[in-house]
Amino acid sequence: MSSPPVQDLAWLKTIPPSSALVWATGSVQARVSQELQFGMAPSFDDIPGAVCTLIAVGGGSLMDQAKYIRARQRPGLRLVLVPSIWGSGAEASPVVVLNREGGKEIASGSEFLPDTVIYWPGLLATVSPARARRACGDTWAHALEAFLSPLAGDQLRGQLAILIGEMLRLPLGNDPRWFSLSARACAFQAQASVGLVHGIAHVLEHPCRARHPEQEWGHARLCSAFLLPVMRLNRLASPKWSALARQYAIDEPAVWDVLQRLFEPEACSAAFPLLQVNWTKVLRDPCTRTNGALIRSRHLDEIERLVAA
Amino acid sequence: MAAATLITNIEKLKDLLVDVFLIDPKEFHLDLKREQIDTWDSLGIVSLAVGVQETFGYHFTQDEAIAITGIRDIIAALEARGISFDE
Numbered sequence: 389m390s391s392p393p394v395q396d397l398a399w400l401k402t403i404p405p406s407s408a409l410v411w412a413t414g415s416v417q418a419r420v421s422q423e424l425q426f427g428m429a430p431s432f433d434d435i436p437g438a439v440c441t442l443i444a445v446g447g448g449s450l451m452d453q454a455k456y457i458r459a460r461q462r463p464g465l466r467l468v469l470v471p472s473i474w475g476s477g478a479e480a481s482p483v484v485v486l487n488r489e490g491g492k493e494i495a496s497g498s499e500f501l502p503d504t505v506i507y508w509p510g511l512l513a514t515v516s517p518a519r520a521r522r523a524c525g526d527t528w529a530h531a532l533e534a535f536l537s538p539l540a541g542d543q544l545r546g547q548l549a550i551l552i553g554e555m556l557r558l559p560l561g562n563d564p565r566w567f568s569l570s571a572r573a574c575a576f577q578a579q580a581s582v583g584l585v586h587g588i589a590h591v592l593e594h595p596c597r598a599r600h601p602e603q604e605w606g607h608a609r610l611c612s613a614f615l616l617p618v619m620r621l622n623r624l625a626s627p628k629w630s631a632l633a634r635q636y637a638i639d640e641p642a643v644w645d646v647l648q649r650l651f652e653p654e655a656c657s658a659a660f661p662l663l664q665v666n667w668t669k670v671l672r673d674p675c676t677r678t679n680g681a682l683i684r685s686r687h688l689d690e691i692e693r694l695v696a697a
Numbered sequence: 698m699a700a701a702t703l704i705t706n707i708e709k710l711k712d713l714l715v716d717v718f719l720i721d722p723k724e725f726h727l728d729l730k731r732e733q734i735d736t737w738d739s740l741g742i743v744s745l746a747v748g749v750q751e752t753f754g755y756h757f758t759q760d761e762a763i764a765i766t767g768i769r770d771i772i773a774a775l776e777a778r779g780i781s782f783d784e
Contacts, residue, residue, distance in 0.1 A: 538743050538746065538747050539743065625751065626751050668719070671719055672719060672736070674740055677740040677741070677743065677744050678740060678743055678744075679747075680747075681747065681751065682713075682716065682717065682744055682747045682748040682751055684716040685715075685716055685719075686716075
């Protein structure tokens, strides 16, 4: 399965305005309207039959919705994805994660890949430092969990080790170079699956938002916040991480330093009571079940200790 | 001095399978078959292989893991590798 071609903003502007509509997340709509000559579609249901290109601009959820609905309802529609921030890598992945009542639904297939991807660094102007750091954490979670996954083979681990080396050279913050690294991390994790960090994020995203509506809970924040305690748990539960890090010449102390900087103890503490309530669901989540080390029911106590530490 | 508790390999396996397949310990018995456990699916096979390696130090090959149809098959495969399950 090959990656979708990447174009620039100038290419997007060559599309006739009457043949395309934009579906954009609220935070970037003004910027998109200012720069592009296309009309706005309030939702997928409002796309007239004459429109042959949909340009979806937003985060992972919006891009996954666009991928899914296009594949199911309008397979002939050309889909252009423009991520408003890196992290999800949804623009490069054949996987879709959909919000459903009671949890997340995951589907995968080449029909979900977009036709074209555009990286537009200008959209990052309004991204806060905290959001940028969490998007880096999301990318790190994809890369590390895919690297440790029991489904990853030698060749994929080699590619992930190179990617991790490149990620270590980038600052944790607002930098458009994260777009391509995030897309690669996501494409790799689509081949190997992920682990407990994603199991926690998928199960807790909705309850955290419901319990703490005043806080910015999302997939990236949960991934970023729980990555350090989960990696520590992996290290305690199995020698696999350290052995693989040595085998693939990964700078392990540098990775731990990154994880320490991504860690948000107050977020983990706020989410932990919900983790306790939902622990069985987390254990049953497909991502948890492909964690690098086997996650056992008693590990909840270990995570509590590691969060507090 | 407290007496050391010796955990038998059967107990280790039970503890492992209860966690891998998320089954009630009270419902665990050695004659359980794959079709009786809803979580013994393709992901369950992956988790089982990871758990057996962590617990017994033996890595099931893909063919071995897929060929296993019940708990007694797991025991037989491990006994063939010199891991004893005698009480």
